[in-house]
Amino acid sequence: MTAPAIDVRDLHVHLGASHVLRGVDLRVDPGEVVALLGANGSGKSTLVRTVVGVLEPTRGEVDLLGHRRGSDVPWDRIGYVPQRVSAAAGVPSTAAEVVASGLLHRGRLTLPRGWRRQAREALAQVGLADRADDATNRLSGGQQQRVLIARALVRSPEVLVLDEPVAGVDRPSQEAFAATMARLVDDGLTVLVVLHELGELAGLISRAVVLRHGRVVHDGAPPRPHGEHGTEGHEHIHPHTSEVPAVSGSGLGLTDTPFESEQEARP
């Protein structure tokens, strides 16, 4: 029997004074596509950031690909797409340069031969092949997010962990992203994805885990959107953005507006 791709047992995480995760169990088997859902501050981001090693657990265990979290984990077989940070770093960098940094891992501090070709191929997977030499800060928000996805894909990971990959992403990028994911999942990629709504990915999700106040409250079939949320063409507009008039009809909406700027408690 193969080891689970991600196995989290009784995980507790404190960020500063707040007890964010309170005993989370999560198991993702190879080939599964698991959506992690929950309200703001429920601990979704904290959970994936702990899984990929950014945050330290206070208690509990995290196994990745059969290895206890730490230096034994083959990090080069895991791809992580963090929540989009402001891409405007002090010094400009091209999309290919950002993607190439995904080729580095423990034990490889310099780029392998042919990194340009690999970076270009990864960018082609997200539909940005012709943007390899463009400055990342000249790309749109959605395109920047796709660059970060390409950075995770360039190492041909077995497990992909994504934190809100489509929040605040323009429609063409969302569609390109869903198409890419469908192809990769067909090839056997295991996915753990934090989402605010299933959206374009709904067809791919094999299981949904819902967090509330740092605990798992649902683990099973993806929840059906209820009421008008399920209807085709429904634009999901959050209460706190409701003062912005929703534009309906012709499928156009404020899709370039971030659904929210989720700032979960940071240390």
Added chain:
Amino acid sequence: MTEIAFMLTDPLMQRALLAALLVGAAAPVVGTYLVQRRLALLGDGIGHVALTGVALGWLIGSAMGLAPNDVLAIPGAVVAAVIGSVLIEVVRRRGRTSGDLALAIMFYGGIAGGVLIIGIAGGSSGSLMSYLFGSISTVTTTDLVLTVVLCLLILVLGVGLRPALFSVSHDEEFAISSGLPVWALNMAVAVLAALTVTVAMRVVGLLLVSALMIVPVAIGQLVTHSFRRTMAVGSVTGVAVCVTGLSITYWYPLSPGALIVVLAIGVYALVAGLHPLLARRRPAGDPHPDIPDDVQVAARTSAQGDCE
């Protein structure tokens, strides 16, 4: 022409030019990482702390009765700068607001302590000035050897580890998730910055060290949008201004450090001024012409009308 040949045969000038060339190439390499981390002023802070190191080296040198009593000044600066830089990194890591104050106190302490200790060690204000504003025309063979070794180390590590240092400086969270030795790489940047400050001290002085690390990078950013090329352009510009500035002072009695920095800023102003003329013309207004507009402005204007 003969004057240039004459300058190049002067052993004093040969040493100075070699030091200027290497420092001009190395400083912007480290500066690129500092700018990317939004730590453009870090070099200044390290320079302040290094002054205390210079002074302590001097004090120990004169207490031990060494021949030129500032023979330990540069080693002292290296030690103090490395310690200071690592401390700054540790404070930055903790990310507390009090860290800002802690750094400020460290910087002022560095300058004040340095000035006091140099006085106690029997130094004059002239010798103090030579550290604050550079003294490249008095580079000794020992200084030169140390400068060459440190510059080569900075260039080899700064350029050789570029992909890893870029990754850590660009997105630390992703670097951690890749299993990169993030702590060691951050310390490497801190130590490289400290070494750069000490080698650049001879050329432009502690107060202007940061300029040599940062201004060439700012020029590089204007003409390219790739990280690698920004670093390369910065390095070439650094060499050009250092060698030109130093050569000019061979004929005119000017301060080499100040002249080098003014030259660099002049180049920046020139490139920035010419930039709009040289830049490829982009369609005005819409920076993302290939993205469909998905916000309808008409709905918004009517909503604003309702509010009134």
